[in-house]
Amino acid sequence: MSDRIRDWWAGAAWYYRWAIYLLLLLFVLFVLPSEGVKSFMSPETDWVTTLWDPIGLYILLALGLNIVVGQAGLLDLGYVAFFAIGAYSVGVLGGLHGWPFWATVVAALAIAALSGILLGAPTLRLRGDYLAIVTLGFGEIIRIVARNTTAIGDSRGISDLPRPPTMFGLDFNDVLDVKPFYYLVVAMIVVVIVVSVRLNNSRVGRSWAAIREDEDAAELMGVPTFKFKLLAFFIGAMVGGLAGTGQMGGPQGYIQPENFTFILSATILVCVVFGGSGNIPGVILGAFIIAWLPERFRFLDEYRYMLFGAVLVLMMILRPEGLLPSRRRKAELKEGTGGMGAMGAEVAGPGTAASSEVSK
Incomplete structure (x- = not known):
């Protein structure tokens, strides 16, 4: 069914596409945050707040991480x-200065992008689990520095964000009105989707695909792999910084270091893999479900997390390629590359061509 829809979409006239885009945007802006939807989607919490945080922010973060993981094949x-x-950046420049x-948004994007370059330049020579360990450490370093630096609020955090x-x-x-925050995050998501699609259909996107499938072969064919991997980190970091500006510390305008723990990185990675790494509609769907399920089943108290984990385990067993994988990603998984560049290629899945070769 999904393949037939994709075939129709590929051959559809431009005005059909734009009409569907417009209908989807109208649905997101006016129907999704309505009271009628709330009664089913989030009966125990404020639905518009949930749409903004966590759903909207998860989607924005997942789109940024998808550039790094899904398109370039770098495990972050x-x-x-x-x-x-x-x-x-918003808190220090706006709240403290x-x-x-x-102005803080522009500065935050520049600082986040520069951080991506500073992290990527010395580490992108690494591959697979080594790169994953370095990026994990970077995330913890940032949180610990924020918690122990008095000039930026230490463990007390920063309040009165602009x-x-x-x-x-x-x-x-x-x-008392969270809709403006929701609309702002929707605008950010639309901008990131447009940029991601343009990149994916360009020479940059083809280079990322070559690096993801076989970095050594891409290097031999003349692709400047380090340059394009660094570009992926640069753009992904910028989107992550944009999500940080969209958070704005919630309606209370307050942030603290414990808002940015490792579990959030892991959850966003789950959003990307669960939805279909490398496929923008899949990533959006995955992030929506991962953010929404715990809120929908809040009445189960702590048992909701057990149910949530069971759903993820079953999903990875029955459909490891994700809910809406791209055709290229499905082919990679079938060949045993795992869709994660060199790291995925090290472990072939059951029934793949690579595992058959190993069993001989």
Whole structure:
């Protein structure tokens, strides 16, 4: 069914596509946050708040991590560091030094992107689990530095973060109305989707695909692999920083180091793999489900996490390629590359061509 839909979409006229895009956007802006949807989707919590955080922020972070993991095949376990850098840039420059919100956003994007380069430049010579360990350490370093640095609030965090000015009739200073924050995150998501699609269909996207499938072969064919891996880290870090600016410390305008733990990095990685690594609609769907399920079953108290874990385990057993994988990613998994570049290639799945070769 999904293949037939993709075939139809590939041959559809441009006006059909734009009509569907417009309908989806109208649905997200006006139908999804409505009270009628709330009664089923989130009966025990405020649905609009849930749509903004965690659902909207998870989608934004997953789209950024998908550039690194899904498109370039680089396993990053410390992605939360860029989320923290974006949030703390807004907190320090705006909350402590009085910068206006949009100036802090520009600065946060620049600082997060620079952090991606500083992390990637010395570490992207590594591959697989070695790269994963280094990125994990980077994420923990950022959190520990924030917790122990008095100039940026240490363990107390930062309060009174700046808010966007009133625009299009949206008042971001009304702490009882979360819709403006939701609409802002939706706008950010749309921008990131457009950039991701453009990159994926360009020479950059083809280079990332070559690196993900076989980095050595890509290097031999003339692809400057280090340059394109660094570009993936640069863009992914920028999106993570953008998500940090979209968080804004919640309606209370408050952030603290414990908002940016390793478990958040792991959860965003689960969103990417669960939805279909490398496929933007799949990643969005995966992030939506991962963020929504614990809120929907809040009435189960702590048992909801056991149910949540069982769903993930069953998913990885029955459909390891994810809910909506790209065709290229399905082919990679079938050949035993695992869709994670060199790291995935080290372990072939059951029934794959690679595992058959090993069993001979």
